[in-house]
Amino acid sequence: METIYLDNSATSFPKPPEVYDAIASMMKHGVNADRGGYTLARETGKVVDKTRESLARLVGVNEPSNVVFTPSATIALNTVLFGLSFSYGDNIYLSPFEHNSVLRPLYRLRDFWNVNLRMMPVERSELVYNLDELNKEFKRNRPKLVVVNHGSNVCGLVAPLTEIAALARDYGAWVLVDAAQTLGTIPIDMLKQNVDFLVFAGHKDLLGPIGVGGLVINNSTNIEPFIFGGTGVESKLENMPPEYPHRLEAGSLNVSAIAGLLAGIDFVKHNIDIRERKQRLFASLLDLLGRYPEVKAFASPNHQTRLPIVSCTVAGYTPQEFATVLDRHFNIAVRAGLHCAPKAHEFLGTAPLGAVRFSIGAFNTERDIATVGEALEQLFR
Amino acid sequence: METIYLDNSATSFPKPPEVYDAIASMMKHGVNADRGGYTLARETGKVVDKTRESLARLVGVNEPSNVVFTPSATIALNTVLFGLSFSYGDNIYLSPFEHNSVLRPLYRLRDFWNVNLRMMPVERSELVYNLDELNKEFKRNRPKLVVVNHGSNVCGLVAPLTEIAALARDYGAWVLVDAAQTLGTIPIDMLKQNVDFLVFAGHKDLLGPIGVGGLVINNSTNIEPFIFGGTGVESKLENMPPEYPHRLEAGSLNVSAIAGLLAGIDFVKHNIDIRERKQRLFASLLDLLGRYPEVKAFASPNHQTRLPIVSCTVAGYTPQEFATVLDRHFNIAVRAGLHCAPKAHEFLGTAPLGAVRFSIGAFNTERDIATVGEALEQLFR
Structure with missing residues (x-):
């Protein structure tokens, strides 16, 4: 049965079968991705580049280099939350629907920087965000960062991202969207919707495999590296290279997972x-x-x-x-x-x-x- | 050609073909690993457990729960280096052969904790560690942590681990072995050789795929979590659960990569x-x-x-x-x-x-x- x-x-x-095929094919033909290296490595690098481009188009950003691959959405969330700088007393807004991959880093920020974690108001009976109340909250306690749980993994509630981000923008706050549950299902346009940072999971609605997620950046604030290691470029530097995506991509990219993700995104795009x-x-x-x-x-x-x-x-x-x-x-x-x-x-x-x-x-x-x-x-x- | x-x-x-098969099979039958859940998830969890056991045996530790999976050796190295506590002026020893996945976190520790990074003496002409000199160095500047590059990815030099670890033990220092290049080729016994922490890569000599590495712990010092997120257990806790491996495993495990790693280790064990x-x-x-x-x-x-x-x-x-x-x-x-x-x-x-x-x-x-x-x-x- x-x-x-x-x-x-x-x-x-x-x-989708195409995803399994892409992974198997990359496993058998792909090696460590590399720009300047031998043919096999360059071919592998091309698939990585194509996947960046595909994701950039999907979320409406212009620069594929602003798409950073991480091994998981969890690591992407840790990367952006620990890579931003906060000051004592800053207000970070979140919703009751956050996953522990947001909550636990935020508790850490609270303990480390003494930031205030503030819940966005949601009407319990109708499961709807109260935007008037939120605006008043923002006025009372100016937001530094607003984390938007784009879709709840418990009750499926989709946040009114455009409205929340527009409010946040009025106060000059960063908007971080946790799109782990939504990308591939709910359309998103980071430029139009004023999203500064977006985190995605490759293995959920994008139909790729476990092993790749990422962060898309639409803001000039430099995210400090969180994980340090080899980058294949600028190896002499004591720090990570300054430019995206290398700045935040330490260690071998999971090229098979990335190839599978590319096939998954293609499938999603063609099966509307x-x-x-x-x-x-x-x-x-x-x-x-x-x-x-x-x-x-x-x-x-x-x-x-x-x-x-x-x-x-x-x-x-x-x-x-x-x-x-x-x-x-x-x-x-x-x-x-x-x-x-x-x-x-x-x-x-x-x-x-x-x-x-x-x-x-x-x-x-x-x-x-x-x-x-x-x-x-x-x-x- | x-x-x-x-x-x-x-x-x-x-x-090995067995590795490709194990990955493909897990991809098509495996889901998110889980202890208490439904049949598919439990079956997936069993493969994860078996891989922990296989690795524990391979490196001579008794407790499979002390084998922590990470998406890469880089992340395992970051996890242990940033998870240990240092004090101003502590001495950390390293070799000239460290990979940037060790060097760059160490530079960060130097800048953050003001630790001293000290090179272990290696004779350039014969490519051999000078253990007498090292002992004198340890006497002069007591080590807090000794990072042993088990095998160089540049010149293949294998460090005299047993001897270095014995010296380090005399000074009560932690020994961290970067076995990314060696595990699967050079035997290691963490208990006998006094190794506190060992980092491995799944995709090198263990013949598994890119997407899994890890850390093996043989020391009672608690490593502070580095990446925070969902653990599937003890979800109410604000912090990561206190026990290994959950403490250091945030987010979905890459079960396909782990299944491939298990097949790779089996292949290595059977092809001596x-x-x-x-x-x-x-x-x-x-x-x-x-x-x-x-x-x-x-x-x-x-x-x-x-x-x-x-x-x-x-x-x-x-x-x-x-x-x-x-x-x-x-x-x-x-x-x-x-x-x-x-x-x-x-x-x-x-x-x-x-x-x-x-x-x-x-x-x-x-x-x-x-x-x-x-x-x-x-x-x-």
């Missing part, structure tokens, strides 16, 4: 119906979950822009128990717990045990959702 | 003649290079323990020019320049242009070396 995979927020699965299909399946899923009073579902009510992610609590089961039942008896793979976003669960009232999360990917089918329906029917009829 | 690949110090290439074959080919290569007065070769004279790596300067060519000639006319892939080890080239007298490096891997053949011979004959006869 095939597993019904509904854990696409953790990592999208499966990947993915988002609509996911939204349709998601509506069916929410409809099914809504039939059972035992199930309490937490999802964004915004049909237009939400991500197809819902977290549920289920009467009579801990989240872990319910996930285990779905796994063992129905071969349905979902993720239970806090989803590395403890504040989101506090906000939703589902802490400390968390919830069971269903997240839909590009390759889920109506049959998958129907199987969830059958499982619910068997468990609760 | 097949490329003659002699850049195995950058990354070993090709990998690799080292001898490489040494034999290396002796032939050195013999060929020695025939031409135009070529000046820098390699360790220690037949027993050296790595099959040689850097050359060639009369009438810059290193880059010579590498380009080998690439264009003979399809021989070698690496020119400073090899991210600028101090090594200063030491050898080959700075600032560096040299042309030949490095032999598990799959090179006598035919490959003969082709180098033919190239030299054509160029210099």
